[in-house]
Amino acid sequence: xxxxxxxxxxxxxxxxxxxxxxxxxxxxxxxxxxxxxxxxxxxxxxxxxxxxxxxxxxxxxxxxxxxxxxxxxxxxxxxxxxxxxxxxxxxxxxxxxxxxxxxxxxxxxxxxxxxxxxxxxxxxxxxxxxxxxxxxxxxxxxxxxxxxxxxxxxxxxxxxxxxxxxxxxxxxxxxxxxxxxxxxxxxxxxxxxxxxxxxxx
Numbered sequence: 001x002x003x004x005x006x007x008x009x010x011x012x013x014x015x016x017x018x019x020x021x022x023x024x025x026x027x028x029x030x031x032x033x034x035x036x037x038x039x040x041x042x043x044x045x046x047x048x049x050x051x052x053x054x055x056x057x058x059x060x061x062x063x064x065x066x067x068x069x070x071x072x073x074x075x076x077x078x079x080x081x082x083x084x085x086x087x088x089x090x091x092x093x094x095x096x097x098x099x100x101x102x103x104x105x106x107x108x109x110x111x112x113x114x115x116x117x118x119x120x121x122x123x124x125x126x127x128x129x130x131x132x133x134x135x136x137x138x139x140x141x142x143x144x145x146x147x148x149x150x151x152x153x154x155x156x157x158x159x160x161x162x163x164x165x166x167x168x169x170x171x172x173x174x175x176x177x178x179x180x181x182x183x184x185x186x187x188x189x190x191x192x193x194x195x196x197x198x199x200x201x
Contacts (some may be wrong), residue, residue: 124188
């Protein structure tokens with residue numbers, strides 16, 4: 001097992017503070033997550049899968065920084081929409097990471113769809129990449145459904161619409177950060193990564 005007293009220092013590919021906070025809360029002392037260098041621009045995510053986009057970002061950050069890099073790609077898959085928005089989750093509403101527009105389009109697309117048919121899941125795929133090309137891939141998911149209206153002002157993205165299974169009917173937007181981290185797709189991917197690295201059994 002890896003020594004948690006000696007943290008793995010990693011450069012994050014994301015500049016999203018919400019994501020960084022969620023990941024740091026799970027990694028604890030095992031992984032020291034550094035922010036993406038200010039001089040490194042956003043990486044174009046034009047792969048057709050979560051793992052493909054995560055790998056594009058991880059490779060770019062590892063090459064630019066010369067350090068181990070961690071990238072994730074996450075999205076919402078809605079069964080009634082044949083898995084959409086999927087890898088287009090951040091751009092679903094037509095803008096670039098326009099959360100309100102993304103949620104508005106999702107509500108519109110599911111108008112008239114019965115509650116029982118509104119099943120969905122959040123997925124996160126993480127790629128940890130060394131400058132020499134070694135990598136570790138981990139994934140996490142959270143099953144749930146899409147609510148008919150937004151509820152709650154916590155979290156970000158689609159959180160006010162996503163009702164995770166076993167959460168007493170509340171959306172992620174109504175969960176505290178600590179509550180969300182217990183069951184979220186991102187926390188599960190982080191835990192899977194820690195296991196792959198030998199920090200946990």
